[in-house]
Amino acid sequence: MTQTAKPVEDLTLSEAAEELAALAAEIAGHDRRYYAEDAPSVSDADYDALRLRNAALEAAFPELVRADSPSQSVGTAPSGAFAQVRHARPMLSLDNVFSDGDVRDFVASVRRFLNLSADDPLVFTAEPKIDGLSMSLRYERGALVTAATRGDGETGENVTANIRTIGEIPQRLPADAPEVVEVRGEVYMRRDDFLALNARMTEETGRTFANPRNFAAGSLRQKDPEVTRSRPLKFFAYAWGEASAPLAATQFDAVRRLGDWGFPVNPHMARCAGIEDMLERYRAIEAERASLPYDIDGVVYKVDRLDLQDRLGFRSRSPRWATAHKFPAEKATTILRAIEIQVGRTGALTPVARLEPVTVGGVVVTNATLHNEDYIRGIGNDGQPIREGRDIRVGDTVTVQRAGDVIPQVLDVVLDQRPAGSVPYVFPDTCPACGSHAVREEGEAVRRCTGGLICPAQAVERIRHFVSRNAFDIEGLGEKQIEFFFSNEKASQRIASPADIFTLKKRQEALPQTLDGSLERLEKVDGFGETSVRKLYAAIEERRRVPLHRFLFALGIRHIGETTAKRFARHYLSLAALRAGAGTAVPPQGKGDPGNAQWQELVAINGIGAVVARALVDFLAEAHNIEALDRLLEEVTPLDEEPVGEVSSPVVGKTVVFTGALERMSRDEAKAMAERLGAKVSGSVSKKTDLVVAGPGAGSKLKQAGELGIEVIDEDGWFVLVGQG
Numbered sequence: 140m141t142q143t144a145k146p147v148e149d150l151t152l153s154e155a156a157e158e159l160a161a162l163a164a165e166i167a168g169h170d171r172r173y174y175a176e177d178a179p180s181v182s183d184a185d186y187d188a189l190r191l192r193n194a195a196l197e198a199a200f201p202e203l204v205r206a207d208s209p210s211q212s213v214g215t216a217p218s219g220a221f222a223q224v225r226h227a228r229p230m231l232s233l234d235n236v237f238s239d240g241d242v243r244d245f246v247a248s249v250r251r252f253l254n255l256s257a258d259d260p261l262v263f264t265a266e267p268k269i270d271g272l273s274m275s276l277r278y279e280r281g282a283l284v285t286a287a288t289r290g291d292g293e294t295g296e297n298v299t300a301n302i303r304t305i306g307e308i309p310q311r312l313p314a315d316a317p318e319v320v321e322v323r324g325e326v327y328m329r330r331d332d333f334l335a336l337n338a339r340m341t342e343e344t345g346r347t348f349a350n351p352r353n354f355a356a357g358s359l360r361q362k363d364p365e366v367t368r369s370r371p372l373k374f375f376a377y378a379w380g381e382a383s384a385p386l387a388a389t390q391f392d393a394v395r396r397l398g399d400w401g402f403p404v405n406p407h408m409a410r411c412a413g414i415e416d417m418l419e420r421y422r423a424i425e426a427e428r429a430s431l432p433y434d435i436d437g438v439v440y441k442v443d444r445l446d447l448q449d450r451l452g453f454r455s456r457s458p459r460w461a462t463a464h465k466f467p468a469e470k471a472t473t474i475l476r477a478i479e480i481q482v483g484r485t486g487a488l489t490p491v492a493r494l495e496p497v498t499v500g501g502v503v504v505t506n507a508t509l510h511n512e513d514y515i516r517g518i519g520n521d522g523q524p525i526r527e528g529r530d531i532r533v534g535d536t537v538t539v540q541r542a543g544d545v546i547p548q549v550l551d552v553v554l555d556q557r558p559a560g561s562v563p564y565v566f567p568d569t570c571p572a573c574g575s576h577a578v579r580e581e582g583e584a585v586r587r588c589t590g591g592l593i594c595p596a597q598a599v600e601r602i603r604h605f606v607s608r609n610a611f612d613i614e615g616l617g618e619k620q621i622e623f624f625f626s627n628e629k630a631s632q633r634i635a636s637p638a639d640i641f642t643l644k645k646r647q648e649a650l651p652q653t654l655d656g657s658l659e660r661l662e663k664v665d666g667f668g669e670t671s672v673r674k675l676y677a678a679i680e681e682r683r684r685v686p687l688h689r690f691l692f693a694l695g696i697r698h699i700g701e702t703t704a705k706r707f708a709r710h711y712l713s714l715a716a717l718r719a720g721a722g723t724a725v726p727p728q729g730k731g732d733p734g735n736a737q738w739q740e741l742v743a744i745n746g747i748g749a750v751v752a753r754a755l756v757d758f759l760a761e762a763h764n765i766e767a768l769d770r771l772l773e774e775v776t777p778l779d780e781e782p783v784g785e786v787s788s789p790v791v792g793k794t795v796v797f798t799g800a801l802e803r804m805s806r807d808e809a810k811a812m813a814e815r816l817g818a819k820v821s822g823s824v825s826k827k828t829d830l831v832v833a834g835p836g837a838g839s840k841l842k843q844a845g846e847l848g849i850e851v852i853d854e855d856g857w858f859v860l861v862g863q864g
C-alpha cells in the first residue's frame with residue numbers, strides 16, 4: 140500500500156497531491172482486476188482503507204480532487220467505456236403516484252383527455268414495477284443486433300456483448316416477429332442470487348453491493364462479457380420501442396406476444412376494468428411483495444388499448460397512458476447533526492439536513508432535504524401547521540424517508556428525545572455565500588439571495604447547471620473542478636461565466652514559455668495531469684455546437700426547464716428568430732392591454748403561460764444577460780431546431796385554432812394531436828392563423844375567422860383532413 144502513516148492534517152499540499160495521484164493509480168488497478176478481470180488482489184480491509192484514505196485526503200484538500208479520482212466514478216467500467224447508442228424511440232420514464240386518490244386522478248385525467256364519459260369502458264393493465272435497469276433490445280430480421288441501456292432516455296450505452304450472455308434473452312425471434320422491433324424491459328437479479336453471491340463476494344474480496352439492483356447494474360457494466368456471464372442476470376419484457384409492424388391491439392396481448400417469442404414476461408400482469416380493480420391488484424401485488432423472488436417498488440398501470448395509448452401520447456418525459464403506483468416510502472430514525480444552507484442558481488436558499496448516517500431501505504443516507512424555512516418551523520405550504528406544529532432542531536432525533544430515486548427528506552421529529560436546552564433553528568436572512576440580504580417575497584415559500592451577479596454561489600451553480608447532462612453536457616467539469624476554476628485568481632485559469640469555459644484552452648495556450656508561464660499550465664496543477672486536461676479540452680470542443688433547446692435550457696433562466704426550452708426552440712426554430720420575437724415582446728402594461736403581437740405569439744405557444752413568457756422576456760431585456768449571451772455566442776453555435784411532425788401531414792407548419800365544443804376528443808387531445816402532426820396551436824385568431832376548427836357554440840373566434848377570411852372546418856372535417864376520418 141502507498142498509504143503513508145502521516146495524519147492528513149500534517150500533510151503539505153504537494154505531499155497530499157502526490158499521495159492522491161498514487162492512490163488513484165492503485166485503486167484503479169484494484170478496480171480493474173476486480174471488475175474487468177474479476178481477479179481481485181487485495182483484502183476487503185485494505186481496499187476500504189485505500190478508499191477511506193482517498194476520501195479523507197479529498198475532504199481536507201478539496202482543490203486536489205483529481206478527475207481520475209476513485210471518488211469520481213462508481214466503481215464499474217468508466218463512463219465512455221461503452222459506445223453510445225441513440226434510441227430510435229426515446230426511453231421514457233413513468234410518472235409516480237402514491238395514494239388511491241392519485242390513482243383516481245390519473246384515471247380521471249386519462250378519461251378527460253380522451254373525452255370519455257364516466258361509463259365508457261376503459262381497461263388498464265396492472266403489473267409489478269421491477270426494480271432493475273431498463274434495457275432496449277433491437278432485433279432486425281429476427282436477430283438481436285443491439286442492446287442499449289436507458290442512459291438519458293435518448294442515448295444509452297451499447298452493452299450488446301454483455302446482454303448476449305443472459306440466457307433468458309432470445310438471440311433470435313420467430314418468423315412472425317416484425318422485421319424491426321425494439322423489445323424493452325428490465326434486467327434484474329433475484330434476491331436469493333444476490334444474497335448468495337454478495338456474501339461470497341464480500342468474503343472473498345470485501346466488496347459489497349447495497350442491493351440487487353446495484354449488483355445487476357455493476358454486472359452489466361463490465362468490459363469483459365465473461366464476467367457478466369458469471370452473474371445470474373434475469374429479464375422481464377414489458378414494453379417496446381420502434382416496431383415496423385404493430386404487435387397487437389392491446390398492451391396485454393402485445394406482452395403476451397413477447398412471451399410467445401420467448402421473452403420472460405411477468406406472470407402477475409392482469410387486466411383491470413376500473414379503478415377499484417386496479418387498487419385491488421395493487422394491494423394483492425403489495426401483499427405478495429415479500430414472497431416474490433425479486434425486488435419490486437410499485438405497480439405500473441397502463442391503458443390497455445394501444446389505439447388509445449397512441450391518442451394519449453407523451454408528455455416530455457413520460458407517457459400519458461401509464462403511471463407507477465409506488466409502494467410507501469421506507470423510513471428510519473437518526474440524529475440531525477446540522478442544518479446547512481445551500482444557495483441555488485436562482486438564489487434560492489435551501490436548508491439541507493446533515494444526518495448521522497442511517498440505512499434507509501438499503502441505502503446509506505447522510506443528507507436529506509428540509510425543503511424551506513416554514514417546513515423547519517412546522518408550517519405547510521398552505522400556511523397551516525404540519526407535524527402538529529412541531530419544529531425541527533439541530534440535535535433532534537428525526538425520521539427520514541426515502542422513496543425510490545427521490546431525494547430523502549426529513550419527515551418528523553421524535554419530541555421526547557429532544558435534548559435539553561435545544562433552541563429553535565433560526566433561518567438566516569443573509570446569504571451564506573455572499574452576505575447579501577436574503578428576502579422572502581410575499582406569498583413565496585422560498586427565501587432568495589439578492590446578490591445576483593455578485594453571489595459566488597449562484598455563479599457556481601449557474602456554471603454547474605450550464606455543463607450539466609441535459610444542458611451542455613461537458614464531462615470533466617464536476618463540482619470540484621468548477622469550484623477550482625471559479626475561485627481562481629489567475630487569468631489563464633479562471634472560469635467565471637459559461638463563455639470562459641470555451642476560452643480556457645486559448646488562454647492556456649497563450650501562456651509564455653517561461654517558468655512562470657509553464658507553472659500556470661493546467662497540466663502542472665495538482666489534481667489535473669496531461670490526460671485529464673486533454674480530455675477536458677476535447678469535451679469542451681465537442682460542445683461548440685449544441686441543439687437550440689439545450690442552449691436555452693443551459694442559460695438557466697428562471698422557470699425555463701427542459702420542457703419549456705424545447706417548446707420555445709420548436710416554436711422559434713433558431714436563436715435569431717427567438718431573439719427577434721421574444722426579445723421584442725412587450726407584455727401587457729395594464730388591464731385590457733393584450734401586449735404587442737410578439738407577446739401574443741409567445742403566450743400562444745402551447746404550454747407557455749404568462750409567467751414563463753415573462754421570465755424569458757425579462758431575461759432578454761437585461762443588458763448584462765445580453766452581454767453574457769453575446770459573449771457566449773462568440774464561442775458556441777446553437778443549432779437550428781428541426782421542425783417537428785410528420786412531413787407528410789397536411790397541417791405541418793400551419794397555425795391552428797380550436798374553438799367551440801369538441802365531441803370526439805378533448806381540447807388537450809386536439810392540441811396534442813395537432814402538434815404531433817407538426818401544426819402550431821394558438822388560442823387566439825389572428826392574421827397568422829391558417830385554420831380554425833370550430834365546434835358547436837363557437838363564438839367570437841369563429842366570427843373573427845370569417846372577417847379575416849380564414850378557412851374554417853368542423854371537427855369531422857379535421858379528422859378527414861388529417862387522414863383519420
Ligand code: IVH
Pocket residue numbers: 231232233266267268269270271272273274289324325377378439458461463
Ligand atoms: S413501462 C413508456 N413497466 O420503471 C413506459 N416500466 O420509472 C415504459 N419499470 O424506465 C416503462 N417495471 O425501467 C414499465 N412493468 C414495468 C416496469 C417498468 C419497471 C421501470 C422502467 C422505467 C422505469 C420508470
